[in-house]
Amino acid sequence: MLNTVYRLVEPRRIEAEFCDIDITENEVLVRPTYLSICNADQRYFQGQRSSKVLREKLPMALIHEGIGQVIYDPKGEFGTGTRVVMIPNTPQEDDDVVAENYRRSSIFRASGSDGFMQDIVAMRRDRVVVLPDWIDERVAAFTELVSVVYHAIDRFCKKAHSRQDTIAVWGDGNLAYIATLLLKNRLPQSRIIVVGKHEYKLKDFVFADETYTIDSIPAELSVDHAFECVGGAASSAAINQIIDYIRPEGSIAIMGVSEENVPVNTRMVLEKGLSVFGNSRSGVEDFKNLIAFYEENPTVVDYLKKIVGEIIEVHTIDDMVAAFDSDMRKKGGKTIMLWNK
Amino acid sequence: MIFGAILAGGVGSRMGNTDKPKQFLHIGKKPILIHTIEKFIINDRFDAIIVLCPAEWVSYTRDLVDKHLPENDVIVIEGGELRNDTILNAIKYIEDNYGLDDDTVLVTHDAVRPFVTHRIIEENIDAVLGGRACDTVIPASDTIVESKDGEIISQIPNRALYYQGQTPQSFKAKRFRELYNNLDDAGKRELTDAAKVFVVSGDPVALIQGETFNIKVTYPYDLQLAETLLGGDK
Numbered sequence: 001m002l003n004t005v006y007r008l009v010e011p012r013r014i015e016a017e018f019c020d021i022d023i024t025e026n027e028v029l030v031r032p033t034y035l036s037i038c039n040a041d042q043r044y045f046q047g048q049r050s051s052k053v054l055r056e057k058l059p060m061a062l063i064h065e066g067i068g069q070v071i072y073d074p075k076g077e078f079g080t081g082t083r084v085v086m087i088p089n090t091p092q093e094d095d096d097v098v099a100e101n102y103r104r105s106s107i108f109r110a111s112g113s114d115g116f117m118q119d120i121v122a123m124r125r126d127r128v129v130v131l132p133d134w135i136d137e138r139v140a141a142f143t144e145l146v147s148v149v150y151h152a153i154d155r156f157c158k159k160a161h162s163r164q165d166t167i168a169v170w171g172d173g174n175l176a177y178i179a180t181l182l183l184k185n186r187l188p189q190s191r192i193i194v195v196g197k198h199e200y201k202l203k204d205f206v207f208a209d210e211t212y213t214i215d216s217i218p219a220e221l222s223v224d225h226a227f228e229c230v231g232g233a234a235s236s237a238a239i240n241q242i243i244d245y246i247r248p249e250g251s252i253a254i255m256g257v258s259e260e261n262v263p264v265n266t267r268m269v270l271e272k273g274l275s276v277f278g279n280s281r282s283g284v285e286d287f288k289n290l291i292a293f294y295e296e297n298p299t300v301v302d303y304l305k306k307i308v309g310e311i312i313e314v315h316t317i318d319d320m321v322a323a324f325d326s327d328m329r330k331k332g333g334k335t336i337m338l339w340n341k
Numbered sequence: 342m343i344f345g346a347i348l349a350g351g352v353g354s355r356m357g358n359t360d361k362p363k364q365f366l367h368i369g370k371k372p373i374l375i376h377t378i379e380k381f382i383i384n385d386r387f388d389a390i391i392v393l394c395p396a397e398w399v400s401y402t403r404d405l406v407d408k409h410l411p412e413n414d415v416i417v418i419e420g421g422e423l424r425n426d427t428i429l430n431a432i433k434y435i436e437d438n439y440g441l442d443d444d445t446v447l448v449t450h451d452a453v454r455p456f457v458t459h460r461i462i463e464e465n466i467d468a469v470l471g472g473r474a475c476d477t478v479i480p481a482s483d484t485i486v487e488s489k490d491g492e493i494i495s496q497i498p499n500r501a502l503y504y505q506g507q508t509p510q511s512f513k514a515k516r517f518r519e520l521y522n523n524l525d526d527a528g529k530r531e532l533t534d535a536a537k538v539f540v541v542s543g544d545p546v547a548l549i550q551g552e553t554f555n556i557k558v559t560y561p562y563d564l565q566l567a568e569t570l571l572g573g574d575k
Binding site for chain 1: 368369376380382383409410459552571
């Protein structure tokens with residue numbers, strides 16, 4: 001079957017191309033319904049990745065956060081119309097030690113392979129997870145992003161020492177909002193504080209125990225552990241500020257992506273005996289665990305509705321470009337494409 | 342009930358250097374017809390998919406479908422002389438095998454338009470279920486020039502009002518047959534298009550937004566274009 005794929009062929013230019021889907025294969029065919037734009041997509045769209053990366057990866061369909069409806073399952077395991085979240089990571093080998101999202105052999109959608117901007121997406125059957133009926137589709141659209149945070153907290157729980165009285169989140173964007181919300185619900189005994197740049201954004205973190213702007217942190221503040229959710233050009237400043245305020249032997253979970261190498265005050269990392277660990281992407285178990293967590297904590301989904309930004313209905317390629325442009329202009333929140341292409 | 346009728350009636354006379362009807366030529370690893378059928382197979386709103394082709398190609402088409410789509414329940418039958426005869430054959434088959442009522446929906450589609458999308462098919466079905474026949478179109482991109490004698494322009498209509506017809510064209514099967522049978526022989530010969538049967542009879546026909554790439558593979562150039570459009574997996 002000739003499937004239409006809307007690929008970014010060069011920065012800001014999306015074109016319809018085609019791939020052949022073999023419907024006799026074992027894959028589940030999913031019609032995308034709600035697709036959520038991630039900063040990683042935006043970096044490709046705006047041409048902010050290096051020219052070498054762009055040359056290697058484009059043309060490629062963007063978007064790795066999205067949900068859809070099953071339209072065809074040759075095995076009949078998933079009924080037609082079943083709402084599913086699509087998992088962008090596709091592992092190619094088993095490994096008892098290294099998680100699927102860190103294996104170098106894994107294929108990730110919208111980073112070397114086509115993302116979800118397609119007429120129909122052929123998904124390996126272990127790469128779709130059924131969504132509960134009650135969940136808001138706009139929130140479900142960015143399940144992948146939330147699962148990344150869920151995964152990072154799992155790793156934190158395995159790696160960090162047990163004194164977790166105060167945990168800080170650095171950042172005030174969507175990732176920081178989700179991290180704070182999940183930490184507050186998963187580690188209710190801990191005091192969760194947020195350190196961000198913008199006062200107006202921090203006001204939305206109503207579930208945090210305390211919030212501070214980066215230039216008004218009380219001198220006496222110290223935290224047991226921290227999550228860095230800043231990324232970009234401010235990564236270095238954020239990580240080094242964390243190093244200043246974290247107590248000895250604390251753990252720092254790095255979550256923000258930076259295009260450039262980041263200078264870090266390693267002297268104090270050494271002196272304080274800190275553990276710094278990276279987190280990226282997520283795997284099928286994280287999606288399943290997150291959805292079970294939503295079922296047990298439906299109020300979390302209500303809080304996540306607050307970061308649903310603009311919903312843009314997509315009928316044409318121009319609408320796709322408009323969605324990315326709108327996402328660029330936003331002050332906060334997740335831009336969602338209602339996929340009617 | 343909802344039926345898909347894939348019209349593979351052409352004998353491919355316009356395609357150069359090929360002895361097979363154009364729906365049997367390959368794009369990528371599969372014949373064009375198979376690509377098109379697959380678009381219908383994956384839409385479970387269809388109760389049956391009927392492929393109509395010239396009598397001499399029925400066995401070949403049957404074998405081809407079975408080879409590429411094991412365990413399929415696609416029906417392959419003979420088409421008619423003209424496009425609308427072919428559609429009537431589909432309706433007759435439906436009547437004989439499933440029964441025909443006022444609500445029987447027929448989605449007709451050219452076998453040689455394999456790039457049709459899921460959305461286009463869905464919107465066709467929805468339009469007919471909503472009570473209207475429909476035609477898939479895109480806005481005309483070239484200026485349309487009318488000449489009554491083939492030598493001198495008689496009119497250049499306002500392009501903004503014109504669209505290029507694609508397929509699917511979809512409608513209530515029984516209504517189509519009623520309207521078509523009401524036409525005299527001259528009218529039947531003149532009407533090469535299913536949507537026109539409704540239009541000349543005064544039944545409204547809704548527009549469904551097509552796609553520029555929903556091309557009809559007619560000329561060798563189209564086949565080359567189609568191969569180029571198939572950019573490969575990524």
